[in-house]
Amino acid sequence: MICVSLESFMSENKISVITLGCSKNTVDSERLMSQFKLNKFDLIDDPNQADSIVINTCGFIDAAKEESVNTILSAIEMKKQGKIKKVVVAGCLSERYMNDLRKEIPEVDAFFGTEAYEGIVNEFGGNLKYELLGERIITTPKHFAYLKISEGCDNPCSFCAIPLMRGLHKTKPMEELIAEATSLANQGVKELIIIGQDTTDYGIDLYGKRNLAELLHKLSEINGIEWIRLLYVYPSHFPEDLMEEIANNPKICKYIDIPLQHISDPVLKSMRRGITQRRTKELLTTLQDKIPGLTLRTTFIVGYPNETEKEFEELCRFVRDIKFDRFGVFTYSVEENTPSFILGDPVSPEIKEERKATLMEIQKEISEDKNRTYIGKKLKVVIDSLDGEYYIARSERDAPEVDGEVLISAKEKKYNLGEFYHVDIYECNEYDLFGK
Numbered sequence: 001m002i003c004v005s006l007e008s009f010m011s012e013n014k015i016s017v018i019t020l021g022c023s024k025n026t027v028d029s030e031r032l033m034s035q036f037k038l039n040k041f042d043l044i045d046d047p048n049q050a051d052s053i054v055i056n057t058c059g060f061i062d063a064a065k066e067e068s069v070n071t072i073l074s075a076i077e078m079k080k081q082g083k084i085k086k087v088v089v090a091g092c093l094s095e096r097y098m099n100d101l102r103k104e105i106p107e108v109d110a111f112f113g114t115e116a117y118e119g120i121v122n123e124f125g126g127n128l129k130y131e132l133l134g135e136r137i138i139t140t141p142k143h144f145a146y147l148k149i150s151e152g153c154d155n156p157c158s159f160c161a162i163p164l165m166r167g168l169h170k171t172k173p174m175e176e177l178i179a180e181a182t183s184l185a186n187q188g189v190k191e192l193i194i195i196g197q198d199t200t201d202y203g204i205d206l207y208g209k210r211n212l213a214e215l216l217h218k219l220s221e222i223n224g225i226e227w228i229r230l231l232y233v234y235p236s237h238f239p240e241d242l243m244e245e246i247a248n249n250p251k252i253c254k255y256i257d258i259p260l261q262h263i264s265d266p267v268l269k270s271m272r273r274g275i276t277q278r279r280t281k282e283l284l285t286t287l288q289d290k291i292p293g294l295t296l297r298t299t300f301i302v303g304y305p306n307e308t309e310k311e312f313e314e315l316c317r318f319v320r321d322i323k324f325d326r327f328g329v330f331t332y333s334v335e336e337n338t339p340s341f342i343l344g345d346p347v348s349p350e351i352k353e354e355r356k357a358t359l360m361e362i363q364k365e366i367s368e369d370k371n372r373t374y375i376g377k378k379l380k381v382v383i384d385s386l387d388g389e390y391y392i393a394r395s396e397r398d399a400p401e402v403d404g405e406v407l408i409s410a411k412e413k414k415y416n417l418g419e420f421y422h423v424d425i426y427e428c429n430e431y432d433l434f435g436k
Helices: 023-038 062-080 092-104 117-123 162-166 174-186 212-220 240-248 265-271 277-290 309-322 339-343 349-372
Strands: 002-004 014-019 052-057 086-091 144-148 191-195 227-230 252-257 295-302 326-331 378-387 390-395 406-409 420-428 433-435
Touching (some): 023 052, 023 086, 023 144, 062 086, 062 092, 144 174, 212 240, 240 252, 277 295, 277 309, 295 349, 309 349, 326 349, 349 420, 378 406, 378 433
Parallel strands (some): 014 052, 052 086, 144 191, 191 227, 252 295, 295 326, 406 433
Antiparallel strands (some): 378 390, 390 406, 420 433
């Protein structure tokens, strides 16, 4: 959950924006907050000090939906106690369940869907500044920012409700992204993290071809940008020229986040992933051959309805064989109006959690083994923050929040947050490195 503040003394509207869910929601909130600022509203960090609360919700899986509903109910309780005057709910959960939410929580003053900037600004008596819609108030540490290059998704994955909430794939024009990234660089951003529901589909609807490689190349030419990191790559249509751009462009991190979800053919077929086990392995081999030093991150879903012990063991063997650098696991969540809904939820919650724990235990050993290979080596890192006795840094191998960290003793000397340094790695644990 992110609550962000800005000082302005020209308005009686004091608004606290609460952001739940993924980095794509973060970008939406940053754009909305910029519109509030342009309308001379106060943005307040502490909801208890605000007149109004805007909750940008997530509706991806059960846990996210539960967090969103609980956050709404907490805000309603504050309203009942007279601490705030207005509660506005927006984002994915609201987009998907707006009618149900209106019936169940009538105390909410207004509901909006995703990217409903104009309606929300109007709700507070402001006017949308169309010519400045790309402007953002950065809520991440000032040296990195997410760049959302598209919205929605065309892939037919059976388990996923994103198209229900975000619609079909819509590419953001390249010139707009270059302008946005240039503005971010001028604000001190040095690392761009490329996001979208499916980043490899960039350009297919607008330009008639997948031209993510061209976009990345142009972004790398922006003064001040030192790292470009690629997330949410769909495996079934990975462009050949994208591999070459990542391999040859020194500003693009040798890092790919490629959510595979599973490896068993029966499960992949039921998931409608558009790729087989054989093609998946061929792609990973090609990526590792063409991009030396590549860091691979992936995520899997366990407990999918047709995942038996046989399919799960197949997934475990695959994880042991490939040895991913970075790794995440979700338990299957039944989502209404998705194709897999009719399959029910035959795998018990206990078995799902056991399978998740088993996979994470396998990955913990792999991660520690990989980390040990970096002891005695020098890595380029960026300093994100200071936490107690350690500076928290990241290498090219690490995306913010989801990956490991490089810890540097704060006793040696003072380092500047947001700056790049080269550090010698002298120790590690399962997920983090220690450098000096």
